[in-house]
Amino acid sequence: MTSRAEILDAVRRHLPQSSPLPDLTGPWITYPDPAAQFAAVLEMIGGRCVRVANEAELPAQLAQLPEFQSSQRTLSLVPGVASHVDLEAVADPHDLEDIDFAILRGEFAVAENAAVWVTDAGVRHRVVYFLCQHLALVVPADRIVNNLAEGYRRIGFGGPGFGAFIAGPSKTADIEQSLVIGAHGPKSLTVFLVEG
Amino acid sequence: MTVSAILNSLTCYPFLTMTTTLVREHPDTAAEFVANDSRAHWHDQALWFVRAKRDRIAATLPEWEELRERAAAIKLHTMSRLAELLEQFERNAIRLGANVHWARTPAEHNDIVLGILRQHKATRVVKSKSMLTEECHLNPFLERHGITVTDTDLGEWIVQLRDEPPSHIVMPAIHIKKEEIGELFHHHLGTEPGATDPPYLVTAARRRLREEFVGAQVGITGVNFAIAETGGFVVCTNEGNADLGVSLPKVHIACMGIEKLIPRLADLSIFLRLLGRSATGQPITTYSSHFHGPLPGGELHIVLVDNGRSEILGSPEFRRSLNCIRCGACMNTCPVYRRSGGHSYQTTVPGPIGSILAPSRDAKIYSSLPFACSLCGSCSDVCPVKIDLHTQLLTWRKEIAVRRLLPWSKRLGVYFAGKVLGSPWLFTTAGRIGRWLLPKLPRSLVYNRFNPWGRQRELPPMPPRSFREQYASRTRGSDKGSR
Numbered sequence: 001m002t003s004r005a006e007i008l009d010a011v012r013r014h015l016p017q018s019s020p021l022p023d024l025t026g027p028w029i030t031y032p033d034p035a036a037q038f039a040a041v042l043e044m045i046g047g048r049c050v051r052v053a054n055e056a057e058l059p060a061q062l063a064q065l066p067e068f069q070s071s072q073r074t075l076s077l078v079p080g081v082a083s084h085v086d087l088e089a090v091a092d093p094h095d096l097e098d099i100d101f102a103i104l105r106g107e108f109a110v111a112e113n114a115a116v117w118v119t120d121a122g123v124r125h126r127v128v129y130f131l132c133q134h135l136a137l138v139v140p141a142d143r144i145v146n147n148l149a150e151g152y153r154r155i156g157f158g159g160p161g162f163g164a165f166i167a168g169p170s171k172t173a174d175i176e177q178s179l180v181i182g183a184h185g186p187k188s189l190t191v192f193l194v195e196g
Numbered sequence: 197m198t199v200s201a202i203l204n205s206l207t208c209y210p211f212l213t214m215t216t217t218l219v220r221e222h223p224d225t226a227a228e229f230v231a232n233d234s235r236a237h238w239h240d241q242a243l244w245f246v247r248a249k250r251d252r253i254a255a256t257l258p259e260w261e262e263l264r265e266r267a268a269a270i271k272l273h274t275m276s277r278l279a280e281l282l283e284q285f286e287r288n289a290i291r292l293g294a295n296v297h298w299a300r301t302p303a304e305h306n307d308i309v310l311g312i313l314r315q316h317k318a319t320r321v322v323k324s325k326s327m328l329t330e331e332c333h334l335n336p337f338l339e340r341h342g343i344t345v346t347d348t349d350l351g352e353w354i355v356q357l358r359d360e361p362p363s364h365i366v367m368p369a370i371h372i373k374k375e376e377i378g379e380l381f382h383h384h385l386g387t388e389p390g391a392t393d394p395p396y397l398v399t400a401a402r403r404r405l406r407e408e409f410v411g412a413q414v415g416i417t418g419v420n421f422a423i424a425e426t427g428g429f430v431v432c433t434n435e436g437n438a439d440l441g442v443s444l445p446k447v448h449i450a451c452m453g454i455e456k457l458i459p460r461l462a463d464l465s466i467f468l469r470l471l472g473r474s475a476t477g478q479p480i481t482t483y484s485s486h487f488h489g490p491l492p493g494g495e496l497h498i499v500l501v502d503n504g505r506s507e508i509l510g511s512p513e514f515r516r517s518l519n520c521i522r523c524g525a526c527m528n529t530c531p532v533y534r535r536s537g538g539h540s541y542q543t544t545v546p547g548p549i550g551s552i553l554a555p556s557r558d559a560k561i562y563s564s565l566p567f568a569c570s571l572c573g574s575c576s577d578v579c580p581v582k583i584d585l586h587t588q589l590l591t592w593r594k595e596i597a598v599r600r601l602l603p604w605s606k607r608l609g610v611y612f613a614g615k616v617l618g619s620p621w622l623f624t625t626a627g628r629i630g631r632w633l634l635p636k637l638p639r640s641l642v643y644n645r646f647n648p649w650g651r652q653r654e655l656p657p658m659p660p661r662s663f664r665e666q667y668a669s670r671t672r673g674s675d676k677g678s679r
Contacts, residue, residue, distance in 0.1 A: 004298035007454065007502045011279045014510030021273040022266050024462050027259050041479055093444055094410055112257075112469075113479035126491075127443035130436045130483075148465040148480075155461065157426045160292045160489030165468070167480045170436040174351035174367065176374045177242055178394040183350060184402055184409070185436025185483070 030146040034111035035193060038144055041114035045168035046181045047189040051141065054196030055080055058138065062103065067134040067188050071100035075128060078103050078138050093125040102132035102186075106166075108143040109191065110151045115165035116191060117151065126162045130170075135186035137166065141193040219542045221564040226536035235373075240534040242370060247528040249477025250578065257469070266466045268582035271519035274457055275509060281424040281457050282500065288427025292489030294496040302332035305501050309334060309416070309449055310341055312497050316447055318343065318413035324431065324438035325349040326418025327365050327522060328451045328501060331544045334416075345416075346408045348437035350401055357384050363538030365545055366475045366524035371537050405437070415441035419452035420521070421467060422498075425460045428488035429498070432471060432481040439485050446494035450487070454500050455518040467521060470580035474523040508556050513591045517552045519581040526575035526585055532568050541565060548575040548585045555592050563601040566592035624664070631658045 001009070031037040039049035052061055058081050062068045075096070076083035081103050090096060104123070106116035116137045120126040129135065145151050155163065170185030181187060230236045254260045274281060286296045299305035305328075313321065321338065323329065323345055335345050335356070347356045351368035355361065357380055362368030369377070374392045381387040387400045417438045422429040429450060431438045442448040458467065464484075472478040490496035509515050527533045527547030538546040543554040543562065551565035566589045575585040596602055597610070616622050634642065635658050643650045661669075 003300045003304060006300055007298055007506060008279050010506035011509060014506055016276050016515060018276040019272045021459060022269040024465060026262055029257055097410060115480050130439040148469050152462040152465040157428055157488045162487060164483055164485040166483060168482050171482060172350045172398060172435050174369050175377055175394040175397055177245060180395050180398040183435035184405060184440055
């Protein structure tokens with residue numbers, strides 16, 4: 001008997017009495033101003049939220065960020081924001097190691113926990129979300145949901161693919177519970193909420 | 197008081213204790229930890245800080261209790277359909293292009309992982325935190341076969357450099373002081389001697405571990421949740437180490453226990469709301485990554501491990517321990533864990549949940565763990581998936597007694613306690629003798645090695661009369677008054 005058959009057999013022998021699967025609707029929290037809640041939580045977890053009227057404002061807004069000012073190599077997947085690197089032309093993700101600042105799109109944002117949903121759709125190397133020194137995510141302001149339950153209604157996986165909630169910059173508290181921003185991933189996270 | 201004094205003197209009688217166990221008993225290992233009083237207090241405070249953060253953030257959600265209810269119900273359902281959900285998960289994972297492996301034992305798991313590494317001629321591997329691979333002792337196994345494994349979670353890497361196991365499942369290095377980490381990094385990374393500044397130390401680790409990420413040929417991760425409906429799985433980190441580890445190399449090996457399953461993708465809307473808040477008081481972990489199939493042009497292997505889990509499933513008393521999502525909240529709140537340290541448990545998963553899981557694996561070796569508990573019930577109160585932890589710990593105590601795994605000292609103590617408490621005459625007489633005799637005894641006869649209870653405590657002064665005597669005289673008095 002294979003290990004697979006043995007495990008499944010042992011599990012079947014020991015199955016408890018069946019119990020119903022609960023539905024997922026509930027009295028989940030909502031906010032009078034989800035964008036304000038998102039910004040407040042993002043600030044609390046070490047990120048920065050910037051509200052802009054339209055995408056045309058992005059270059060000027062970026063230019064004001066100290067992390068952006070000190071960046072040598074930037075990568076942008078947002079039209080209108082200059083990029084030093086053409087991600088589609090990069091064959092080996094290891095070549096992205098020296099990206100200082102990446103400006104990428106987030107699909108939607110969650111007010112309760114300041115998470116932004118990102119995927120690898122149209123992003124040749126998913127590692128850019130994690131390998132860059134600083135990250136900015138651009139999210140339309142009308143795509144903020146209250147809570148994760150609303151969030152998962154917007155997520156589906158029909159085929160292979162990668163998606164992640166990113167909430168704030170990379171961090172660790174593994175040395176005596178002292179919070180340090182910038183563990184392995186981006187040392188800063190800026191989320192631009194675009195109104196237009 | 198007299199009864200407990202008798203019990204205590206029996207419990208510590210050394211000649212009556214059978215020490216046939218392979219690991220040491222929890223009171224002995226805990227004694228070493230508390231021997232350093234200031235450090236024990238520091239450890240206690242560090243964990244209580246995390247527990248307080250958890251309370252604050254849980255209180256911001258009015259639906260907190262509802263979330264716990266749903267999570268428990270989803271897990272209960274999952275366990276009742278585990279076989280078909282595992283098959284569904286496998287089917288969908290394969291459809292997405294993953295390879296699915298099954299391992300009954302840690303040895304099988306390790307062989308599978310080694311086989312994949314050999315196939316790719318890999319010698320450098322990065323691994324994000326995975327309690328399953330700790331349970332299987334994967335690191336030493338791979339090292340013996342010439343493979344360099346680097347744990348990339350900072351806490352996990354620190355304990356790896358110190359050549360010791362993690363002491364906590366979420367904060368593996370919670371027992372280590374920054375001075376010690378400074379010294380460790382000075383030795384291994386050449387940081388400034390005497391440096392203790394956490395940002396400085398983290399930056400040094402970041403620099404070194406980036407080299408490991410870039411140089412690795414294969415990335416290994418654990419799994420927080422595996423989704424039957426889609427065949428994908430979720431890995432949660434704060435550092436981003438799992439994502440870096442499996443987005444640069446082409447090969448990803450994900451190792452998981454078979455209880456990590458959830459039926460639907462949207463069930464995550466319950467579990468991810470509970471996990472980060474319960475674990476560290478964060479609204480969500482920084483990265484909650486959903487992997488569905490391999491990287492384009494890459495390879496994904498999923499190893500499903502049983503290692504006794506199917507056995508626990510068959511036990512009505514203990515199967516709910518399989519609900520565990522490894523948040524660590526029960527450890528942070530446990531008065532015994534906080535004051536005895538994770539290593540005192542000598543198991544991969546310490547604390548209340550570990551004291552249930554370990555005896556399920558080997559009741560004889562771990563028979564002292566269910567007693568490392570004051571039955572305060574705080575663990576059950578904070579558990580996000582509503583495991584009845586303290587009830588299970590109590591049930592384990594009974595089970596250990598039934599299987600005659602109790603040391604003689606405890607058996608004798610319980611025997612005499614049963615006799616005394618079972619006879620009102622004996623109980624009253626013992627109390628009377630105790631109240632009269634104890635104050636007259638010289639100190640050395642009361643506080644000695646046969647009374648471990650009195651080692652750190654003073655007995656209260658003996659009352660002149662027992663509760664029953666006082667009650668009887670009160671009743672007489674009030675009877676008189678009413679007439």
